[in-house]
Every structure is written in C-alpha cells, then in structure tokens.
Amino acid sequence: MRAHPAGPRHADVLVPANTAGPPPSTSDELNELHPRVWPRSAERDPDGVLRIADIDVRDLVEEYGTPLFVLDEADFRARCREHAEAFGDPALVHYASKAFLSATVARWVAEEGLSLDVASGGELALALHAGFPAERIALHGNNKSLDELTTAVESGVGVVVLDSFLEIARLDQIARDRDVVQPVLVRVTVGVEAHTHEFIATAHEDQKFGFSLAGGDAAEAVRRVLRSPGLRLIGLHSHIGSQIFDADGFEVAAHRVVGLLAAIRDEHGPDTVAQLSTVDLGGGLGIAYTAQDDPPPSAALAEQLRAIVRRECAAADLPVPRVAVEPGRAIAGPGTITLYEVGTVKDVVLGGGARRRYVSVDGGMSDNIRTALYDAVYDCRLVSRAAGDDTGAALSRVVGKHCESGDVVVRDCWLPADVAPGDLVAVAATGAYCYSMSSRYNLLPRPAVVAVSDGKPRLLLRRETVEDLLRLEVP
Numbered sequence: 368m369r370a371h372p373a374g375p376r377h378a379d380v381l382v383p384a385n386t387a388g389p390p391p392s393t394s395d396e397l398n399e400l401h402p403r404v405w406p407r408s409a410e411r412d413p414d415g416v417l418r419i420a421d422i423d424v425r426d427l428v429e430e431y432g433t434p435l436f437v438l439d440e441a442d443f444r445a446r447c448r449e450h451a452e453a454f455g456d457p458a459l460v461h462y463a464s465k466a467f468l469s470a471t472v473a474r475w476v477a478e479e480g481l482s483l484d485v486a487s488g489g490e491l492a493l494a495l496h497a498g499f500p501a502e503r504i505a506l507h508g509n510n511k512s513l514d515e516l517t518t519a520v521e522s523g524v525g526v527v528v529l530d531s532f533l534e535i536a537r538l539d540q541i542a543r544d545r546d547v548v549q550p551v552l553v554r555v556t557v558g559v560e561a562h563t564h565e566f567i568a569t570a571h572e573d574q575k576f577g578f579s580l581a582g583g584d585a586a587e588a589v590r591r592v593l594r595s596p597g598l599r600l601i602g603l604h605s606h607i608g609s610q611i612f613d614a615d616g617f618e619v620a621a622h623r624v625v626g627l628l629a630a631i632r633d634e635h636g637p638d639t640v641a642q643l644s645t646v647d648l649g650g651g652l653g654i655a656y657t658a659q660d661d662p663p664p665s666a667a668l669a670e671q672l673r674a675i676v677r678r679e680c681a682a683a684d685l686p687v688p689r690v691a692v693e694p695g696r697a698i699a700g701p702g703t704i705t706l707y708e709v710g711t712v713k714d715v716v717l718g719g720g721a722r723r724r725y726v727s728v729d730g731g732m733s734d735n736i737r738t739a740l741y742d743a744v745y746d747c748r749l750v751s752r753a754a755g756d757d758t759g760a761a762l763s764r765v766v767g768k769h770c771e772s773g774d775v776v777v778r779d780c781w782l783p784a785d786v787a788p789g790d791l792v793a794v795a796a797t798g799a800y801c802y803s804m805s806s807r808y809n810l811l812p813r814p815a816v817v818a819v820s821d822g823k824p825r826l827l828l829r830r831e832t833v834e835d836l837l838r839l840e841v842p
C-alpha cells in the first residue's frame with residue numbers, strides 16, 4: 368500500500384526499487400523482531416531460533432508442516448480485551464470475522480464478551496456452529512441473499528446492517544412472516560476519502576456499499592425502515608475503509624452521521640432519534656506491518672472517536688449514542704505469522720549490473736494474496752537460525768510457487784545472504800485477510816492454522832489434503 372521508490376545504489380549493485388529501506392548495518396538488526404510487528408510472545412532463543420508462546424517454531428513445523436499459520440492466542444485475546452476496555456463495553460466491539468474466523472476463534476471472541484460481525488451466510492453458519500450467541504451477531508453485506516436474511520432472522524441475530532432499498536422490503540417481509548421485529552442499522556455512505564489503498568476504502572461516493580448521504584438515499588432508507596413494522600431502527604452505520612492510522616476520516620464520518628441523526632430528529636421527532644442508540648463507525652483500525660508503521664493504540668483512537676461523537680452530538684443538541692466499532696485486522700492481524708520453508712534461491716541479473724534475489728517458498732499468493740492485490744508490505748525474517756555476524760544481508764524478494772509472475776509474498780526484505788533451501792522464514796502480521804482470502808490456486812492445499820499458548824500448540828484448522836481437493840469432484 369505504498370508507492371515503490373526509485374532504487375538506491377548499494378555496494379557494487381544497483382538495488383532495484385526497494386520498499387525494505389536501507390540495509391541493516393548489524394546482524395542484530397537483521398535478526399530483529401520488532402515488537403509492534405511480531406506477536407507479543409515472539410522471541411529468539413540463544414541460537415536465534417524463533418519461539419512463539421515458548422514453542423520452538425521448528426517443532427511446530429515438524430508436527431504440522433509448512434506453510435503454517437501460527438496464532439498467538441494470548442496476543443489475540445489481549446487485543447480483544449484492549450478494544451473492549453477502550454470502548455467501555457465488550458459488546459460494542461464487533462470482531463470483524465472476515466479477517467479470520469474458525470470455530471475456536473469464534474469461541475475466544477465470545478468468551479471475551481465481544482460481538483461478532485459476519486458478512487455472509489458462511490460466516491454466520493460458522494459463528495452459529497461455534498455456539499456464538501446470535502444476539503451478539505451483526506450481519507453485513509451489500510447483496511445478502513433471501514436465504515441469508517431468513518437465516519439471520521430465524522436464528523435471532525442481534526442486528527442486520529441494511530445496505531439497499533430492496534433489502535429493506537425483503538427483510539421487513541421475512542420478519543413479519545415470522546412475527547418478529549428485527550433490529551437494524553442503516554449503513555450510510557458518508558463520502559469520505561479514507562487515506563488508504565483505493566481497493567479497501569469504502570466510504571467515497573462511487574462504490575457499492577451503503578446508502579449515499581449526499582444523494583439523500585440514507586434519509587430515504589431511514590424513512591422506509593421507520594414505516595416497516597417488521598424492522599426496528601436502532602442506529603446508523605458507517606465504515607470508511609481499512610488500515611487507517613489517523614482519526615481524521617472517522618471525524619468527518621462521525622460529523623456526517625451525527626448530521627443525519629439531527630436531520631432524523633427534525634423530520635421524525637425527538638422520540639424517534641432517542642431510539643437510535645447506536646452509531647457504529649465500522650472497522651479499519653490499522654496495524655504495523657513493518658517497523659515504519661506506527662498506528663495509534665486502540666485506547667487513544669477509541670477515546671478520540673468517542674470524543675468526536677460526544678462533541679458532534681452536543682453541538683447538534685442530540686442524546687449521545689453508544690459508539691460501536693468493528694475491528695478485524697487490529698485484533699487478528701499482529702498475533703499471527705506464516706512459516707514457510709525456503710525451496711530455491713535464485714539471483715537474477717537484471718541488466719545494468721543490477722541483480723535481484725528471488726527466495727522461493729512453499730506457499731504464495733494462495734495463502735497471502737494481499738501483496739499481489741494491494742501492494743501490501745510485510746516483514747520477513749529467517750527464523751530457524753540466527754544470521755551470522757559476518758554473513759551480510761541480501762535484498763530479497765520472497766515469492767511463492769504459483770504459476771504466476773505476480774506471485775510475490777514479500778516484495779522486498781533484507782535476509783541473511785546465506786539463506787538456503789531448507790531454512791525457515793516467517794512473515795509477520797499475517798493474521799488478518801491471509802487465510803480468510805486464501806484460494807486453491809494451482810490446487811495448493813490450504814495451510815494449517817495452529818494456535819499456541821503457554822508452551823502448548825493447538826491445531827485450529829488442519830492442512831488441506833489432496834482428498835480435500837478432490838472432494839468436490841462429481842464422479
């Protein structure tokens with residue numbers, strides 16, 4: 368998600384455009400596990416081998432193979448708690464399950480008291496299968512099917528976030544047919560250009576989500592919901608994008624959402640607006656993918672968001688609603704790494720004296736599409752041993768094994784110059800939108816996901832097998 372700078376000259380080699388920054392000057396730097404980027408329990412043992420939650424990653428690889436997602440349970444739970452504390456009530460924090468979901472993770476989220484945001488019938492089914500309390504689930508989606516809406520109503524989900532006029536009519540009918548009144552939020556497109564990659568910004572006008580505020584659709588959606596006996600409007604929703612580091616975009620969003628609350632009061636009266644107890648400002652809280660990233664702590668951002676809503680409501684003379692949020696990445700992202708085994712190391716001559724080192728690993732764009740999709744930047748380290756004092760660093764491109772030249776896992780990183788087949792490397796902060804966006808491209812089986820806690824591994828999702836890959840075939 369960064370522009371690629373022009374390449375500097377390093378030693379006798381023209382280093383091609385490099386997003387990894389200058390070369391490390393010491394082996395300590397080459398071995399560093401920056402605390403903002405790596406799981407909280409990550410450390411190197413005296414031989415330089417990575418341990419997570421007190422487990423040697425080589426033991427994990429021996430047991431579960433590579434590629435392997437390793438999830439630090441304490442890290443995940445701590446981030447749930449920190450968000451819960453920051454927003455004053457765990458139920459106001461909806462973990463965005465699209466970032467990563469398994470039944471066990473759903474149970475952790477439930478145990479921590481958080482709510483859950485699901486965006487499809489599949490995510491809803493998994494949450495319900497895990498026993499997640501339906502009343503703490505919010506269903507999202509710009510194109511929810513009749514089946515999804517029906518399941519949501521019949522299972523008693525706490526809230527459906529409305530996204531189209533057709534959906535208002537459909538959901539009203541489904542709820543009335545079952546003699547229930549379904550709580551809903553109206554998703555508002557606030558027209559904010561979030562400072563993030565254009566593919567993950569969601570509140571500028573020209574996109575598929577929500578009801579436009581500027582065009583008057585949001586006010587019309589509110590009118591229609593208020594006329595629908597099967598629906599109960601409990602508030603408004605806005606989501607401006609993802610991987611956002613400052614509160615400016617949220618501030619504009621909150622300002623505009625509160626402006627709509629004021630308009631609702633003026634049109635429908637104070638009793639109606641008093642029922643709108645919730646303003647959900649969505650997800651998008653950013654994390655550090657590399658040491659250069661320095662996102663604000665959740666407590667600071669929460670305080671800012673709540674202060675903004677308080678101030679805007681005071682200015683508009685409105686009762687202050689509860690501020691809910693939907694963090695996915697900020698909870699799931701930092702506590703997980705992906706372990707890969709190095710397969711080949713190839714130095715390619717680019718012309719003009721430039722060379723590029725390609726380090727091929729045994730996964731790729733099927734387990735992490737984010738680099739190909741968003742130019743995402745990651746931190747990658749050698750983790751099965753330390754970099755030697757005299758080895759030096761080589762600017763490396765970590766690539767997968769897919770039949771695709773864009774199959775890049777980490778575009779640029781400094782790895783020890785003697786990285787060799789059989790070494791293990793780890794990519795940090797892969798807990799969000801890696802497994803959940805994984806594919807079967809080239810029929811690579813999906814990796815396993817193992818949680819680690821207090822020296823004990825626990826398999827959450829087993830590795831796919833060839834039998835799994837063949838299972839959908841109809842003979």
Ligand SMILES: Cc1ncc(COP(=O)(O)O)c(C=O)c1O
Binds near residue numbers: 463507606652693695
């Ligand atoms: C409506 C909604 N809520 C929450 C999220 C979670 O976003 P993030 O993982 O950036 O917190 C997303 C994804 O961007 C989303 O679309």
Ligand SMILES: N[C@@H](CCCC[NH3+])C(=O)O
Binds near residue numbers: 610737
């Ligand atoms: N999938 C995106 C974030 C957007 C998802 C939610 N709307 C990512 O990997 O960064």
